[in-house]
Amino acid sequence: APVTDINPDFPFEMKKRDPSPRPLKPWGTDSGPFAVEGVPVMSFGLEDVKGYNFNYREIWHTERDTYNKSIPEYQEHAAVVTAVVVYGIADLKRLLPREGYFTE
Template identity: 65%
Template sequence: GTDASVFAVEAVPAIAFNEKDIKGYNFNYGEIWHTERDTYSKSIPEYQEHAATVIAIVTLGVANLDHLLSREGLYK
């Protein structure tokens, strides 16, 4: 699951993004995810900037829709 999944199962709107190591840093977040090694020092600034931009654009786009996103079938 993801951090978003605990919200989604309780019908709280949530969104999750998948990330890949497209720049070849040879980094797999799954190896440290939610462990004592999951520290800010392991973050890759370029990826943090990209993630922040993507999240901001998606959030703005969804917030400005003229309708709510359908939740049909999400919570079964």
């Protein structure tokens, strides 16, 4: 709930994630090794809500993934949202449940 009110310019929508098979190999981002071990991982939307004609997947982990391609207001908002979510998870009275996240 706290991320919905951070910035009205960046709408927040919670999307349901259906269980999927636990990966056997990590994928090419930081969360991959955790998922292989059965740790729930999450991601945030990468939509270009401000209309900069920006597509992160176009530069993601390529030689064009440089600081000059970063959009400061997107980076600032992502940092705040990440901090709020991490703080909220860290403050839980128990671990995030793993049951039902992966199908196996």
